[in-house]
Amino acid sequence: MLSRPIFLPLAQLNWDYNTQVVFLGTTLLGIAAGVVGAFMVFRKRALVGDVIGHSALPGLGLAFLFGEWMSPGAGRSTTSLMGGALLAGLVGAGLVLLMERTRRIKSDAALALVLSLFYGGGTVLFSIIQRLPGGGQAGLGSFLSGKTASLLAADVSMLAVAAVVLLGITLFFFKELILIGFDAEYAAAGGWPVRTLDTLLIFLVAAITVLGMQCVGLVLVVALLLTPASAARFWSQDARKVVALSGVLGGLSAGLGTLISATWPRLPAGAIIVLTGLGVFVISLTLGRQGGLWERWRGSRSLQQRILRDDVLRGIYEILEASTPTPDRTGTFSPSELRSRHSWPTRQQDRLMMELIDEGSVISQGDRFRLTEHGLSLARQTVRLHRLWELYLMEYANAAQGHVDLHADVSEHFLDPRLLAELEERYGSRIPMGSVPQSPHALPSAVSPVESH
Amino acid sequence: MFAEIWQRLTDWHPWDTWIVITAALTAMACSLPGLWLVLRKQSMMGDALSHTALPGVVVSFLAVTAARSLGWITEDQLDMGTQIALMLGAVLMGIVTTLLTEWLQKLAGIDGGASLGVVFTGLFAIGLVLIRTMADDLDLDPDCVLFGQLESIVWRTWSIAGWEVPQATVLTAVMLGLNGLLTVLFFKELRLASFDAELATTQGINARTVHYLHMALTAATVTAAFQSVGSILVIALLVVPAVTALQLSWRLRHVVVLTLLIAAISAGMGHVLAKVAPPLICGPLGWPAVQDASTSGMVCVAAGLGFVAALLLGPRGVVWNAWSRTVLAMRIADEDLLGQLYRVEESTATGDATAGVSWLVLLRLRWLELVQRDTAGRIVLTESGQTRARDIVRRHRLWEAYMQKHFALPDDHLHDTAHRVEHYIDPALLEALDAELETPATDPHGKRIPG
Numbered sequence: 006m007l008s009r010p011i012f013l014p015l016a017q018l019n020w021d022y023n024t025q026v027v028f029l030g031t032t033l034l035g036i037a038a039g040v041v042g043a044f045m046v047f048r049k050r051a052l053v054g055d056v057i058g059h060s061a062l063p064g065l066g067l068a069f070l071f072g073e074w075m076s077p078g079a080g081r082s083t084t085s086l087m088g089g090a091l092l093a094g095l096v097g098a099g100l101v102l103l104m105e106r107t108r109r110i111k112s113d114a115a116l117a118l119v120l121s122l123f124y125g126g127g128t129v130l131f132s133i134i135q136r137l138p139g140g141g142q143a144g145l146g147s148f149l150s151g152k153t154a155s156l157l158a159a160d161v162s163m164l165a166v167a168a169v170v171l172l173g174i175t176l177f178f179f180k181e182l183i184l185i186g187f188d189a190e191y192a193a194a195g196g197w198p199v200r201t202l203d204t205l206l207i208f209l210v211a212a213i214t215v216l217g218m219q220c221v222g223l224v225l226v227v228a229l230l231l232t233p234a235s236a237a238r239f240w241s242q243d244a245r246k247v248v249a250l251s252g253v254l255g256g257l258s259a260g261l262g263t264l265i266s267a268t269w270p271r272l273p274a275g276a277i278i279v280l281t282g283l284g285v286f287v288i289s290l291t292l293g294r295q296g297g298l299w300e301r302w303r304g305s306r307s308l309q310q311r312i313l314r315d316d317v318l319r320g321i322y323e324i325l326e327a328s329t330p331t332p333d334r335t336g337t338f339s340p341s342e343l344r345s346r347h348s349w350p351t352r353q354q355d356r357l358m359m360e361l362i363d364e365g366s367v368i369s370q371g372d373r374f375r376l377t378e379h380g381l382s383l384a385r386q387t388v389r390l391h392r393l394w395e396l397y398l399m400e401y402a403n404a405a406q407g408h409v410d411l412h413a414d415v416s417e418h419f420l421d422p423r424l425l426a427e428l429e430e431r432y433g434s435r436i437p438m439g440s441v442p443q444s445p446h447a448l449p450s451a452v453s454p455v456e457s458h
Numbered sequence: 459m460f461a462e463i464w465q466r467l468t469d470w471h472p473w474d475t476w477i478v479i480t481a482a483l484t485a486m487a488c489s490l491p492g493l494w495l496v497l498r499k500q501s502m503m504g505d506a507l508s509h510t511a512l513p514g515v516v517v518s519f520l521a522v523t524a525a526r527s528l529g530w531i532t533e534d535q536l537d538m539g540t541q542i543a544l545m546l547g548a549v550l551m552g553i554v555t556t557l558l559t560e561w562l563q564k565l566a567g568i569d570g571g572a573s574l575g576v577v578f579t580g581l582f583a584i585g586l587v588l589i590r591t592m593a594d595d596l597d598l599d600p601d602c603v604l605f606g607q608l609e610s611i612v613w614r615t616w617s618i619a620g621w622e623v624p625q626a627t628v629l630t631a632v633m634l635g636l637n638g639l640l641t642v643l644f645f646k647e648l649r650l651a652s653f654d655a656e657l658a659t660t661q662g663i664n665a666r667t668v669h670y671l672h673m674a675l676t677a678a679t680v681t682a683a684f685q686s687v688g689s690i691l692v693i694a695l696l697v698v699p700a701v702t703a704l705q706l707s708w709r710l711r712h713v714v715v716l717t718l719l720i721a722a723i724s725a726g727m728g729h730v731l732a733k734v735a736p737p738l739i740c741g742p743l744g745w746p747a748v749q750d751a752s753t754s755g756m757v758c759v760a761a762g763l764g765f766v767a768a769l770l771l772g773p774r775g776v777v778w779n780a781w782s783r784t785v786l787a788m789r790i791a792d793e794d795l796l797g798q799l800y801r802v803e804e805s806t807a808t809g810d811a812t813a814g815v816s817w818l819v820l821l822r823l824r825w826l827e828l829v830q831r832d833t834a835g836r837i838v839l840t841e842s843g844q845t846r847a848r849d850i851v852r853r854h855r856l857w858e859a860y861m862q863k864h865f866a867l868p869d870d871h872l873h874d875t876a877h878r879v880e881h882y883i884d885p886a887l888l889e890a891l892d893a894e895l896e897t898p899a900t901d902p903h904g905k906r907i908p909g
Contacts, residue, residue: 051571052502074743109774114701117501118765121694125758128691132752133736137745224509228579235576238566273590276583283580296565 030161032260033168039255040175041209042230043248047186052116055227057094057214059120062127064093087215094211097123151222151275183244221275228279236286239293258282312418315387317357320346322384337373385441392442393428406446466734480627481725484683485695487634489721490641491676492696497652504696506578507677512585514551518543544681552677626686633682687754698761705768728757790881791819793850799839800847812837848908854880855901856891862902869902
């Protein structure tokens with residue numbers, strides 16, 4: 006694998022101390038963001054992270070200007086910039102929650118309003134910073150578009166410690182956060198301090214956002230929170246597993262993204278990390294075992310196969326029923342007779358016939374076919390079920406004789422074993438086991454009836 | 459200070475006029491589709507579309523560059539070709555964003571916000587990577603796309619009827635015309651589909667088609683606007699004027715007009731602020747070099763100030779609510795005291811009705827000449843005060859009598875309710891009560907009902 010050109014740069018990656026530290030730091034941050042983000046998605050506040058990210062801009066500007074005003078050159082301190090960003094982000098989120106409580110501004114409008122106004126204000130501050138004598142916005146760029154690869158070990162160790170602390174707090178309140186995520190009203194009725202927990206969650210998101218900003222920039226930071234959680238949904242329905250997986254996928258995307266962006270330093274680091282996360286999401290979407298695309302496609306295909314198989318077996322049996330009155334049904338049939346009964350595609354019927362021959366249910370006799378002992382018992386079973394169900398529908402659902410075939414045809418493939426057992430119990434005494442009851446209605450002749458599958 | 463402001467304002471160049479015109483046209487063009495976004499509770503879709511416009515813009519630029527190098531378009535057609543490609547790319551991205559978001563939401567069973575977040579961050583990241591990798595082939599400045607440079611629009615002009623008109627001005631004017639025309643033509647459909655999609659469907663309006671057309675139009679507007687105000691600031695122009703207008707009126711037609719007005723005023727105010735405010739603030743802070751600030755950012759600030767003003771001063775705004783609550787509280791306090799004084803004087807007892815009453819209430823009632831001090835220094839009703847007080851006590855006692863007649867309540871439960879209701883009984887209701895009870899002489903406690 007490594008000899009292929011595309012993997013060459015990764016293999017040649019300069020795996021020095023700084024890269025290792027940055028890798029560790031971003032991975033930890035990715036895990037924390039994934040875990041916290043999962044709770045935000047549960048709480049249906051997914052985009053609050055986006056608002057916090059954008060609202061941080063004026064905080065950065067003000068912190069920078071304040072620092073410069075105190076003493077020129079002091080504005081670039083990472084700590085005070087992060088403090089300003091965190092504060093502004095929290096103010097933004099607080100305003101959103103406040104506006105949501107008044108009835109006159111809908112929550113989506115509150116989000117968009119705070120996000121855009123804070124961002125606009127930040128733009129003004131940045132244009133002022135650019136006009137300052139000496140330096141302009143140097144040092145602020147990393148917050149806008151991220152600078153993962155060029156992060157220094159000193160910055161990262163703070164990042165890593167903060168990520169671990171945030172992760173610890175989140176896991177400590179795991180049960181409470183799950184509770185407000187799924188049913189805040191129930192939690193409130195149960196005496197949980199929902200408002201305090203909401204505030205805690207917002208604070209966690211704000212902290213993650215401000216930390217993540219240095220890696221991916223403030224516009225994209227919400228992706229660290231949302232993408233892993235959305236991807237995890239395709240692997241499990243269990244909330245605890247989704248949170249854990251979201252952390253794993255978040256760490257994986259951030260770590261891998263860091264390595265890729267360290268390998269191609271010309272590409273924007275933040276965008277690369279986000280795209281790595283998107284890649285993980287697309288893989289989950291495709292292969293995930295809970296409603297992933299592949300699983301859905303296979304599920305619907307196997308259902309179609311089963312329906313076709315039932316219909317073909319019943320079709321064969323009904324042809325033989327007409328041609329051979331004896332119960333051993335030793336008569337023969339041709340594919341064209343079969344085709345004339347139903348409207349299934351020729352290619353599918355041919356493939357199914359091959360399958361039936363392979364498993365020994367059907368054997369050829371000259372240019373015609375007949376059922377083997379095994380095939381006959383399968384067909385009997387299918388037709389018996391169909392007719393028992395028809396009897397039931399006629400008796401209890403008031404289905405008309407002429408319509409019952411259609412009704413049964415639509416629903417018989419979805420009957421579960423318990424229902425079958427009940428049908429057997431109800432009508433089995435009238436009809437001996439293993440034999441096929443008479444059809445309660447006239448069977449179609451060789452002319453194809455109007456039915457669709 | 460005013461002299462300085464005046465001097466800055468008189469230092470007005472022709473390009474200042476173009477900037478204000480363009481900003482106003484942009485803001486108005488954005489605010490129309492934005493209003494429908496707000497009404498449909500999809501404001502954050504504006505945020506998403508303004509981000510996903512980026513890859514559309516980059517791909518369009520690449521397509522035009524390729525077309526030029528292949529000789530399909532000449533140098534003269536480049537500007538027009540670029541604009542057409544941008545619009546096509548924008549409409550495509552708008553529909554792709556909408557479809558992807560809805561599809562993911564359905565597939566993953568997640569909140570709409572989460573799927574929106576995944577889609578727009580992903581597409582935006584793709585746009586950023588494309589810009590960086592193709593930067594050499596592109597005449598495109600990422601900072602300009604993100605933050606906008608209203609000040610630089612005067613550099614790209616078209617010559618129209620002898621006037622050098624900035625391209626961005628023409629473009630946003632066309633966009634505003636289109637949006638205005640579509641809003642007028644499809645007003646009924648948009649209104650119905652926004653407020654009740656199911657009803658719209660039963661009326662034969664395809665709400666989904668309206669939805670997708672709206673999204674495509676929003677994306678096209680965002681792309682037309684990004685060249686002047688920047689792709690991220692567009693969201694403020696989409697949402698803020700509409701939300702502000704909705705604080706001022708509930709009538710949709712009025713809201714449409716107000717939205718356009720607010721957008722235009724915010725744009726004008728924004729440029730004035732950008733010219734005037736920074737030196738006034740930064741000068742005293744020791745940064746004389748700062749002579750102006752970003753106009754597109756200031757347009758947002760102006761729009762934000764307008765929103766806060768509407769929130770505070772609007773017809774049902776914070777100030778109005780506080781004022782009407784205060785007036786009501788004052789009236790109730792006045793009436794309670796007047797009623798109390800009446801009861802004291804009626805019983806000839808020597809109780810002090812003013813115990814525990816705020817001096818403010820006393821002061822106000824004396825000022826209104828409803829009460830006065832008698833020779834013994836006690837607070838008593840004046841003649842006009844007695845008329846008011848009689849009316850209040852009449853309302854109280856009639857209500858008690860009414861409740862006793864119609865509700866199975868013990869007599870000692872009547873007073874508290876009547877004490878609350880007395881302030882809300884208007885003359886018509888009072889008449890009706892009197893007629894219903896056939897002008898009773900006394901209330902259930904045997905007190906006389908003043909006539």
